[in-house]
Amino acid sequence: MTQTQRTILVTGAQGFIGKNLVTRLRELPNVVVSEFDRDDAPATLPERLADVDAVVHLAGENRPQDVSAFAEVNTGLTVALCNAIRATGRSIPLLLASSTQAVQDNPYGHSKLAAEQAVRLLAAETGNPVVVFRLPGVFGKWCRPNYNSVVATFCHNLARGLPIQINNPATTLQLAYVDDVVSALIAALDKPLPGVAQGVVQPEYSTTLGELAAQIEAFAACRSSLLSERVGTGFTRALYATYVSYLPNERFTYPLTKHEDPRGVFVEMLKTPDCGQFSYFTAHPGITRGGHYHHTKTEKFLVIKGQALFRFRHLLTDELFELRTSGEAPQVVDTIPGWSHDITNVGDDEMVVMLWANENFDRERPDTISSKV
Numbered sequence: 418m419t420q421t422q423r424t425i426l427v428t429g430a431q432g433f434i435g436k437n438l439v440t441r442l443r444e445l446p447n448v449v450v451s452e453f454d455r456d457d458a459p460a461t462l463p464e465r466l467a468d469v470d471a472v473v474h475l476a477g478e479n480r481p482q483d484v485s486a487f488a489e490v491n492t493g494l495t496v497a498l499c500n501a502i503r504a505t506g507r508s509i510p511l512l513l514a515s516s517t518q519a520v521q522d523n524p525y526g527h528s529k530l531a532a533e534q535a536v537r538l539l540a541a542e543t544g545n546p547v548v549v550f551r552l553p554g555v556f557g558k559w560c561r562p563n564y565n566s567v568v569a570t571f572c573h574n575l576a577r578g579l580p581i582q583i584n585n586p587a588t589t590l591q592l593a594y595v596d597d598v599v600s601a602l603i604a605a606l607d608k609p610l611p612g613v614a615q616g617v618v619q620p621e622y623s624t625t626l627g628e629l630a631a632q633i634e635a636f637a638a639c640r641s642s643l644l645s646e647r648v649g650t651g652f653t654r655a656l657y658a659t660y661v662s663y664l665p666n667e668r669f670t671y672p673l674t675k676h677e678d679p680r681g682v683f684v685e686m687l688k689t690p691d692c693g694q695f696s697y698f699t700a701h702p703g704i705t706r707g708g709h710y711h712h713t714k715t716e717k718f719l720v721i722k723g724q725a726l727f728r729f730r731h732l733l734t735d736e737l738f739e740l741r742t743s744g745e746a747p748q749v750v751d752t753i754p755g756w757s758h759d760i761t762n763v764g765d766d767e768m769v770v771m772l773w774a775n776e777n778f779d780r781e782r783p784d785t786i787s788s789k790v
Contacts, residue, residue: 421447425606426469428453428498429476433560434514437595438473438602445603459494462501471510471606474498474536477529479565484524491528492535499539510546510609511536512602512616517553517591537613546609550601550616557595557655558662568592568656571630572663575637586627593618594655622652629656636660640671644688644777680704681767693775700762700770707759707790714784715775716752718760720744723768726761728790729753737790744769757788 425442429435430452442450451469453462453476466472478490495513502509513536519529533549540547560566562573567590574581601618624632635646636657648657676683681699688694700706700723710732718727722744729738732755741763742748752758762768776784 422449423447423470424449424451424468426451426453426465426472428472428474428494429514430454432475432477433557433566434555434595434598435475436559437557438475438599441599441603459497462498463504466501466505466509469509471512471609472498472502473512473514473602473606475514477514479525487524487528488531491525492531495532495535499535502539502545503543508543508545508611510548510606511539512548512605513550515549515551517551519551540611540613544611546611546614548605548609548614548616550598550605550618552598552618553591553593553621555593555595555598557659560595560659562663567626568629568659569663571633572660575633576660576663576668577665578637581630583626583630586625586630588626590624590626590629592622592624592652593620594622594652594659596655620651622655624652632656633660642688643673643685643694644690647690680706688777693773694777696772696774698770698772700760700768702762702765702767704768705759705761708757708787709759709785710757710788711752711754711784711786713754714752715754717773718750718752719747719771720750721747721769721771723762723766724764725768725770726763727758728761729756729758730788730790731756732788757790759790 425448427435427439427442427450430439430450431454435452439450439452442448451465453465455476457465474495476490476494478486498511502511513532515533516526516529518526519533520526536547536549539545554566554568556566556568560569562569571581573579597620598618601616605614605616632646632653633656637660639645646653646657648654673684673686679701681701681704683696683698685694685696698706720742724743725741727740727742727750730736740750742750743764760770
């Protein structure tokens with residue numbers, strides 16, 4: 418069955434969340450995105466809604482020079498949008514990006530609460546589907562630093578070696594990652610129901626200013642220590658992706674130390690807190706590397722260029738075992754505790770080998786004992 422094409426109007430399309438949402442929507446089949454931005458006049462909304470199937474209302478004012486802009490944009494534009502939907506006589510699902518500050522007694526909070534009341538009134542009068550998202554602080558790529566996100570400011574500055582300012586390290590932050598916000602918005606677009614629903618973004622993270630700064634500083638330090646933070650899941654994963662997105666072009670790369678001797682080179686690439694380290698080495702034709710055994714340490718070798726001969730000798734029985742691998746037919750070779758092992762370049766060209774060890778090298782306890790095969 419052919420999926421029906423949908424046109425989604427996104428207000429604030431050139432804002433932080435808007436850019437991320439528009440990018441994701443354009444990845445979807447049969448979705449056309451219509452953008453409404455700061456330079457577009459509210460009077461054009463009735464015309465813009467003529468062929469729209471849903472609206473995501475992200476446009477808002479965060480830090481205006483004149484506080485009256487809060488009411489003008491956050492409330493006024495929302496009211497204009499609701500009136501334009503009424504005028505169509507159609508049911509057009511409307512998603513509103515509000516703020517957890519809507520319950521705060523300040524001009525920004527008042528304007529956001531009034532915007533919520535406007536969309537709720539639309540739903541009450543017409544049955545138009547409405548979903549209200551009260552968002553905490555949102556972080557992620559493309560957020561403007563030194564504006565309304567401390568995460569963006571910290572990431573931008575620390576990625577450039579610039580200082581950051583923390584007035585109270587214990588200040589608590591509630592945060593949501595922009596990819597999770599976008600996923601929640603898209604999911605709400607797929608299941609519009611009459612009336613008002615409260616949108617939920619999961620997960621929501623809680624941290625302090627001090628913890629946030631320390632974690633981002635640790636990301637910056639990884640390039641010199643080579644010891645990676647645990648960036649595979651959760652808040653640390655999202656924050657690391659955000660930090661990296663603020664690296665200036667000239668810092669897309671960083672140097673590694675190359676240990677070189679007559680045999681070839683050895684380069685460490687990455688260390689982990691508890692999952693070992695990654696490196697590579699080379700060997701000239703006829704060169705043998707290794708000649709040692711481990712009690713507990715294990716390794717994985719992958720020849721990516723050249724011809725290799727691996728040799729193993731059992732420490733107790735002197736049993737010998739040999740195998741050949743090459744870059745032409747990738748194979749992973751495990752080293753086995755209790756077996757002495759070495760690797761020889763048996764080809765005519767330089768051999769290049771990737772190496773993973775299950776633990777970081779500890780000079781005090783190397784678990785690497787010389788022993789010829």
